[in-house]
Amino acid sequence: MANTVFCKKYQKELEALERAPFPGARGQEIITTVSKQAWQEWQTLQTMLINEKQLNMMMPESRKYIMEQMDKFFNNEPTDRVTGYVDPSDIIEL
Template sequence: MTRMVFCEYEKREVEGLDFAPWPGEAGKRVYAHIGKAAWSAWLAHQTMLINENRLSPLDPKHRAFLEGEMLKFLFEGGAEKPAGYVPD
């Protein structure tokens, strides 16, 4: 049976994630309150942030930055694109 959650990003009941996609408390929060479509939207935004800012997910400072941006994107609606970003 599909696990349903009230997605704080989409503001409606949707299919939940299969597992916590991030370590720690942030991952637990995402698992409990974010749906699959919202997580996919974040992954696209995260890829853009990594590419435009030349981030390494292995660098602890970069991971901390990405975690903060993830929480803003999914829960606060305040994620911004990097300065000078021009989509292809």
């Protein structure tokens, strides 16, 4: 059976990440409070934000922005959205 963690995003026990995504305290916080599902969803949003906003992750301000958005995402606060993106679950089929 896979390890589980109480996910702060979904407020329930879910499958845990296999390893910390960052070194140090930040990585330890994520591995103990964020589920694999939430992390995968964050990775998708992160990629869209980086591409849409044409962020250069070598720039400190871009990294700071992404970390702020990540914190908001995992704490269920509103995050920036990608312009023109429509969630497939919002599409009504005729």
